[in-house]
Structure formats: C-alpha cells, structure tokens
Amino acid sequence: MKQKIKFSSTAVAFGSCADRYVLDGYSPQKSFKEILEAAKKVPDLEGIELIGGWQLTKTNARQVIKRVTDSGLKVSMIIPELWSSAKWGLGSFTANDQKIRQDAIDNVKKSMELAQESGCNPVSPWFGQDGYDYCFQADYIKSWDRIVEGVISCADYLPEVEIAVEYKIKEPRTHCFIGTIGKAILLVKEVDRANVGVNLDIGHALESYENMAESVALLKRFGNKLFHLHLNDNYRLWDDDMIPGSVHTIETLELLYWLNKTEYNGWYSLDIFPYRENGVRAVIEGIEWFKGLFRVLNRIGMDNIEKAIQEGDATKSSALIRKGLLI
C-alpha cells in the first residue's frame, strides 16, 4: 500500500443501536463519555464521526468536539443535522417550506464552521430525507434545483472546508434524489466547486447494485472527487450496516485495490450499526478484516493485479486472486 490507513468510526457504533421495532435500542443507552471510552478500546482507531442531532446539538457541539480531541482521538467527520428529527420529514434542502430549507442550509454551514475550527475536514451532508415515497408526490426538477443551489451556497460559504455529499438510493424515503454514484457525480459536476465531492458509503453502493471499486474509479475519473469513505457491508438489498468484509470478500478486495491505485488518502471510517453486537468488538472486527484484506493484496502484488485487469481475462484474474487468498 502506498498510504498508511487511518481508521475511524461513527460514534453510534459504540452506542445503542435502535430500529423501528426496538426504539430504545438493543443495548442500554450510553453517555457520550461511555461512547468515547469504548472507542478508546479499539487499538487502531484514530478518528470518530459525530452526527448532528445525535452527538452534536446546538449547545454542546464545541464541548463534545473538545472531549473527543482531549481523549486523543480526532474528529474524522461532522455530519450535519439534516435527517434525525421530525422536522425534516418532507425534506431538508428540498423541503417546500422555505424556512426549513434555510435551516438545513444553515445547519450545514454551522457544521462547516465547526469543522474549520476543529481541523476536521470534510463535513458530509446526507440528503436522506430528500426524496419521496409515493408517485405524484415530488417535483423532481425543482428538487434538484434546490439541492444544487443549496450545496453551492454552502460550498461558497467556506471554500476551504470540503463538503462530501453522501448518496443513498432509499431509506428513510423509499426513493432519495441523490441515490446513486451517477447522480452523485452529476450533482458534483453541476455544483462545480473545488470543495465539493462525495462520501462513498460502500453499503449504499452495494444497495444500488454498484461495484464499489467501479464507483471509486468513476470518482477518480470525474475530478478526483472521493473525499470520504464509509465502510460496512450488507446483503445488497438493504443498508444492513454490517461489519465490513463479512459478506462481500472479493468485491471488498477489489475496492481496496482501487483505493490504492487511485491514491485515496482520506479516512477509512466504519459506519456500522452493531444492533446486537458489542460495539468495540464489532469495530475491531471491521478493522481487522480490512487489515487482513490489505495483507492479501500485498501478497498478490499490486502490479500483478494491474496486469490481470489490463488483460481482462476473468479466469486468469480469478486464479490470481484465489491463489493469493486461499493459501
């Protein structure tokens, strides 16, 4: 590998994960102090992601960030509050209510200020509530206009802070506007600002029948726009937010190859929901999978892989990977 890997995790992985059936979470609620203590137990962890509305509120943000840095961790990402309260039910940047739209944009700008102060870069707005559930519910053109305008407004507010837009095809809406790698790049190109790129959640890519490696490659081709990376895994039909590597071994290997080839040097940040697992052990597992897969890649040899790709012979590639993996 050309780069040293920096591992990070969302704070929620160490807390109590809830779903729509068990609203109190599958384990007891934890204070932020307990979450930080848990995070510190993960040997390779250097950074932690903070979510607006969950760990960060209007009043506590600076204090929370300070506690992270005091603990010896970095704030790897600030995720603006655009999707974790009822207010955004009908959209954030695309809401019909002008006041809500403005609040959403303001929330991103505030996150950018926090990021700048704390040295965290980028921030990652996720337009999860911006979409629709039913037919005849949305004006698709107007909605795109609003997202484009809103992102431009944020990008120009603090050009030195990067914005990594996260895309996802569904959930919490049945259809989200910024749903695929194609649409995400389209947004980035339309916004056309140097500080706007993409946060690739590999589970979201899988959920859209994307090959994660291909999505990384496209971000490289269209302007070197991979700004951040969310790691997890799933069974391809839903954002199961499982331990990364646990399902798609070969595709994850190819992802790592392309991250290396395209010289990605941002965070490797776990975004998992270990509902029924111990968070510390789940995060360690995810990191160990990645470290192990990198060992496999190095054993095979980056040059050998590049040669196989250039040849384009599937069985030869298969043999190369198989011999390196199944020793």
Place this chain on the structure above:
Amino acid sequence: MKQKIKFSSTAVAFGSCADRYVLDGYSPQKSFKEILEAAKKVPDLEGIELIGGWQLTKTNARQVIKRVTDSGLKVSMIIPELWSSAKWGLGSFTANDQKIRQDAIDNVKKSMELAQESGCNPVSPWFGQDGYDYCFQADYIKSWDRIVEGVISCADYLPEVEIAVEYKIKEPRTHCFIGTIGKAILLVKEVDRANVGVNLDIGHALESYENMAESVALLKRFGNKLFHLHLNDNYRLWDDDMIPGSVHTIETLELLYWLNKTEYNGWYSLDIFPYRENGVRAVIEGIEWFKGLFRVLNRIGMDNIEKAIQEGDATKSSALIRKGLLI
C-alpha cells in the same frame, strides 16, 4: 363479492411512526385515547390491532381492550410481545437462553388468553427477531425445532384460539427463519394443529418476490390456512408499509380475486407505517383503494376472470382486466 369486507387497522397507523433515524417519530406521540379517537374517524373501520409492548403491557392489557370495545370498535388482532424490546435481540422462540424462550412462549399464551376473553381471534405471533444476521451465527436445524415445539405448546394450550403465524424474509434480522410462504406452510404442516395457520402480510409476500394471489391460493390448497391478512404495499425490495394499492394495482386486483375465490372471510387489516402522512387519511385511502378495486372486479365479473385464468392466455387476460379497469 361473496363476503362483506371487514376492515381493520393496526393502532400504530394512527400514532407516531418512527424509524432508526428519527427515533421520536415523524409526528408527536399520541396517547392511546387519541389513537382511538383517530381510528373512530375512519368511516369503514370496524377493528383495531393491538401490539404487545406498544399498546399492550402486562398491566394495562385488559383495560386497553375494554377501551377499544367501549369505543365501538372490535379488537381484530392481538400481536404477542416477541419483537419490540431489546430482550428479544437474539431471538424469542429460538433464543439460546432457555428463560427467554419460555418468556416468549408465555407471552403468546397470555395473548391467547386475552384473545379468548375479548372474543378476538386469532392472535398472530411474528418471529421477526428469530433469525440471524451473519454467517456461522445460527444452528438452523435447532432453531426450527424450537419454533415447531414452541408453536405446538401454544396451540395445545388453548385449542379454541387460533394462531396465525406471520412470516417475513428480513427485518429486523437480515434473515428470518420463517421467511417465505413456503416456509410458513412448512411450519404449519409440521406443527399440524387445526388452530395454527398463517397471517399473510402482502408486503412481506412482495418482499420475497411472491405473487400475493399465489400465496393465498397455496394457503387454500395446503389446508385452508389463511387466518388473517395484513394490507400494505411496497416497492418489492423492502417492507415499506405503504398505503395498499399505491404501487401494485394489478397484483392487488388478482389478490382480491383469489381471496374471494377461496372464500376468505377474515379481516382486511391495514398494517401501514404512514411516517409522514396523516394516519386517518392514510387508512381511509387504503380502504378506498380496496373498495375501488373490488368495484373493478365486480364490473369485470368473477366468472369472466375464472374463464380467463382457465384459458391461461396472458394477452386475453390482460385485455379483460384492462377494459374493466381503464374505462
């Protein structure tokens, strides 16, 4: 139609629907009194479903049921508490912890007692937490043994109360043991008790790439085992719990035809999560879709449909349905 249709709804459709992002729900919390008042505003509604752990607790159950009947509604279904608290995270009937297994079975039996007292029939255990998320996590054979034994124990406890097992392929687990119509019927045959059948959630059927009408037909063929019906709709990859009829118009029409043909005479019960909608209006919409689709069926004529099915010519069937629908 041979039968008058009895419409029912889950109580949660009138409350505040939450998901894993907006844990407080997309609308303000409602008291049970407010929920009942909302339900009373739906003209065609005759019954209401109560969920253990949400509307029914150990201490309030009889009082809640009395309030329903006092309001002029019937309790159409009691759903035992097997999936709405952290306790069941690693399974209810299949948990490795013997005490949890016993509690789960006891909960179903208590629901059966309540059902018997209140004249509600059947109860509907849903084994949503009984499954697994990862490979190498479950003993599939032992788990099936435990479910079979547990259901037999319940069935024999009060043979005059019906048990309608609800199946679902995933969520909250990535894989649930009783996941498809085939597995549900297999369970019913293995249990082999007259009072055990199936609660068909049509969204769950869609999520498993089932044709809902075919699933109804199979339940008829294998012992007349359709005991209850949950109505909703989705985009086929997830249990979106949308207003029924809003997506799959033709398949819902065929479902209604087969419900009529197989002489289903149970409840037509809406199980929807109108996260961002007004619950009263959403339930009314669902009922009106069904009433409208029944009008279409009657206009086409049950005998004409039967003839078309027997002929098996897809374009003729299409023309028959199209002419009846798009007048």
Place this chain on the structure above:
Amino acid sequence: MKQKIKFSSTAVAFGSCADRYVLDGYSPQKSFKEILEAAKKVPDLEGIELIGGWQLTKTNARQVIKRVTDSGLKVSMIIPELWSSAKWGLGSFTANDQKIRQDAIDNVKKSMELAQESGCNPVSPWFGQDGYDYCFQADYIKSWDRIVEGVISCADYLPEVEIAVEYKIKEPRTHCFIGTIGKAILLVKEVDRANVGVNLDIGHALESYENMAESVALLKRFGNKLFHLHLNDNYRLWDDDMIPGSVHTIETLELLYWLNKTEYNGWYSLDIFPYRENGVRAVIEGIEWFKGLFRVLNRIGMDNIEKAIQEGDATKSSALIRKGLLI
C-alpha cells in the same frame, strides 16, 4: 395531451423470441415479410425499429428499410449492431482489441448514414456488451474514456443525426458501464454534443430501482435529452420485457404525466419480448394500455395533477389518482 402519440414497435416483437434455454425461439421463425405483415395488423402502429445483426445486415440494410417504408410504416429507429454476435463478447466501444472497437464505431456510423437516408432519427447504440462480469476484470476508467471518445467520434461524423444512448444496469453482462440514468446523463454531459441524448427504456429504469417519471424529469433538467422511449414492463429485478402497463400501473401513469409535462414528442416504441404470446395481440395490448392510461390522465386533469405535485401531500395525490382511475 399536448401531443399526438406516435406508436412504434421493435420488429422482434412480431418474430420468434428466444432465450438461453429455448434457442430456436418459442414460436416458429418468421421471415421479415411475415414480420411486416404482422406489424401491419396493429391498427395504431406507425413505426418499426430495426436491429442491426437481426433484421439489418451489411448487405440487406437498404432493401429492408425500403420494404418497411413500402409497407406504409416508418423506420422509427435503427439500432446499430453492437451486441448480437459473439464478436462483441468482451465489449464493443470498450473492447481491448482496437480493431473491434473501430468496427463498433463504424457500425454506429453506418447506422447513422442509413438513418439519414431513410429519414429515421435518432439511432440508438446500446452498450450491452460493454461492462464486466467478474471483479478484477475491467479497467473502469479506461472503459469510460473509450465510450466517451467513441460517442464523440460518432456524434461529430454526422451532427444532423441524433444518437440516443440506451442504458441498462445488467444483461448480457452482470454489470454494464452505462447502467443507470445518472451514468447516462453523465455520459451525455461528458460527450457534450447537441445530437447526443438518451433512449429511456422504462424497463431498464425499473430494473435500476428508478422511478421512470423521475428519469424523464432529469433528462429534461439536464439539457432536454430524452431522444427516444422504449416501452415495456417487468417485476423490477430483471428486464422481463413484458407488455407495458401490465405491472406498474401507477408509475406508468406518472411517467405519462411527465412525458406530457416535459413535452416529449418522440416515438412511444414498444420493446417487448412476447416469448409465449401472439406478437400482434401483445403489441396491441401494450398500445391499448397506454391509450387507456392517457384517458385516465385526461379525466383527472393535468392541472389538477400539477397542483397535487406542488402540494406534495402523498395522501391527497393518492386520492386524486385513485378517484380518476377506479371509477
């Protein structure tokens, strides 16, 4: 409707449809004369699509086109030979073999010449063989470069002939490069030629979990790039190429609304594979579904729909559509 609808169909719909199991087709092979005679039996049909390699060969192309126009039909579309012979197995525009790449580009140019001569516009290259099946098989960046360069070369060859790129997420490759509406628009923007747009196959859109109406709207927003339309339906997981309207009634209604709103004035062209059906009756069914759905839209009123969309209230929209549909 603002526009008169022009209906067209692929020639293959009247021929013998084969799959990988029944390679001789599910009905007897038909001569092109028989195909044309069948097409003439469809009252509303004005155009026919011709596929390179199937109906059009190097030697017969002008003669075949003449026979179509002699029969009173128009050639609605010429589809270049890029995917129907073994030669393209490892790609057309993206093949590693430079000669194959050149042949592919030449084939598109020859189609453009034919289109120009015959007054047909646009031609529609489909990069179905340009993709990959396995991990570590493709250089994603190089492949995109090649498609972009190739399409530019074609676009500049005859700027007065339109090129409508068709996208599809999978089949015949497990992953196709130009797979989604986002990627298709990205390609069009990258190519940046006035005569390059998109052929939207609504079944391909469904297969990518797209809402067809949204895809139409995006093509409007990003440069009015909807050049052609392929009609069919499927169960959302595969390109079943069924009679349009037979599965997704409401989504097809919304599609028609947006086609009208965005003033699409191209062909409504059926691209179906009636493997086991009579082709003439299947095409008639498809056209009648569309005509019926337009009647429903007109009954509801375009202005009323626009108001509902602007309001963004899902239950109100549902009621509006339901009352217009289920009378």
Place this chain on the structure above:
Amino acid sequence: MKQKIKFSSTAVAFGSCADRYVLDGYSPQKSFKEILEAAKKVPDLEGIELIGGWQLTKTNARQVIKRVTDSGLKVSMIIPELWSSAKWGLGSFTANDQKIRQDAIDNVKKSMELAQESGCNPVSPWFGQDGYDYCFQADYIKSWDRIVEGVISCADYLPEVEIAVEYKIKEPRTHCFIGTIGKAILLVKEVDRANVGVNLDIGHALESYENMAESVALLKRFGNKLFHLHLNDNYRLWDDDMIPGSVHTIETLELLYWLNKTEYNGWYSLDIFPYRENGVRAVIEGIEWFKGLFRVLNRIGMDNIEKAIQEGDATKSSALIRKGLLI
C-alpha cells in the same frame, strides 16, 4: 472433511453458451466429442451432467451415455427434457394440454430408465417452464396438484431411481411454481416418496435471498432430502451462473461446513455458463475455489466452527473465520 469430494460439471460448461442476444453462442459450437475432450482436461473432474434436448435426444441417448463412460467419466446426472424446446412454453407437468403433460411425465420416466441402465442416480427434473409471467394467467392450485401427481407417478414408476427436483424462483418464466427451498420441501413432503428429494442449485438459492447453508440444513431436517448439488455463483438478483466462489466467499464457506456437518455424500457438480470464458479453465477455477475453501475450513477446524455456531456470537464467529481465511 469426512467425505472425499466428487466433482462433476454440466456438459454445457464446455460448449458454446448462448443468451437471448447472441443466439449462436459466444464461442463456436462444439461437437459432443469436443465437449468430452474438453472435460477430460479438467484434472479433478469425475462426472458429467447431460441435459435432455441438448446433449441427449430420443435417438442418441444410449450412445451418448456410452461415450461418456468410455471416456472414463461417469454420468453424474441426467436432466429430463422439460424446458429446452418451444413445446413446453406454457408448461410441462402443469400444461393445460393433457398430451404435453403426459409427454413431460414420459420424458422423466425415460430419463429414469436411462439412469437405471447407466448407474447414474438421481435424475433431476427442473420445472422451469412451469409457472406464469402475468397476473390472471395461472390456476395456482390446479398447477400444484398437477406437479404433485406427476412427480408421484414418476416416483412410483421406478422406486429405485432417485428424483432430485431442482427449484428456481424465476427464469425462464417470471414466476416459477417450485421457486424456493420452502416450496421445494413442501412438494417433497406432499409427494411423500423415499426416492424424491431436492437438487439444490446454490445460485438459485442466492437468487431467492436464501442462505445456501440454511437451505442445506432444512433439507437435512425435513427428511435428509438433499440428493444433488449444483455449484455456481451470482450477484443475488439473477441466475448469473458464474464460477462458484467468485462472489460469495463467506457464504460458500458456510455452505461447505453444513454439507460436511449433514454428511452430504453426493456430487459437487458445477452448473455454470462461462459465456465469455474458456470452459475448461472456468471449471478448473470453480473446482480450485472449492478445494481451497475446504482447506480453509479444515485449517479453522470443524469443531471450532460448531462451537462458534452453538455460541451464536456473530463477532466471535467472524473473528474465527477471518483468522482462518486471511492468514
């Protein structure tokens, strides 16, 4: 491993694989002699599967079988002709045409005779054409009756020959009656004959969102009914018939564990469509993946895995597998 693994392959893997676009196949047609010669180049191959209608016809069957055995291979499976000609388009065992139904049943019986003569056991009918494409096209109850009756008739014809029914959820029909593991076991139980079991195609299991290991376990639980095994892999949404192991590494590992635990001792038979690959190398790759995965399992230790499963702790299981795989 308790058992020596016997590898087999379908003959088609060495021939020319076609799809609905490239009907002549992606490589030149091969004579049966050439197919056999190719098969002999695979070091670990002991058996070959023959498909009625493709390799076996009414007149050549005995001769073809003799050529296989003369070549030193065994006939691992005879697949009756129920799905490879237009005749079966509207069904084989479930066709409305009584003569076609009878022909289908007779074809299975003839296959059973051939199997008995040649020492091959079992035969594997696949009801791929028995299903429906559109709503209102099928009488689901009557169709199941016909399949049950037909299979009983075959089973009783030669009780010493085993019948391994293969299930698949879709393709070539959009919906097949015997589509899932649940329905397959239901059929086997309804037929209730000692010589009737299941042919588990692991790609078909994946396509139905099944965990392959769980399907093996269920076949054990419900009467030890795993009679045959088809190996391949896919991306979970379609029967891509890829080289086994190339996508789902961990799930394939768990499959192998359960095959060993349940003492499966039948063939490990590759059923792949290497459209664009060299068949010999593709089959070798598949076998090498399996051999390598067995090595990994043995390194981890069957007892250690069993302990992990009994504990049911996902992160512990993950660590165990990871350490054995990623050394």
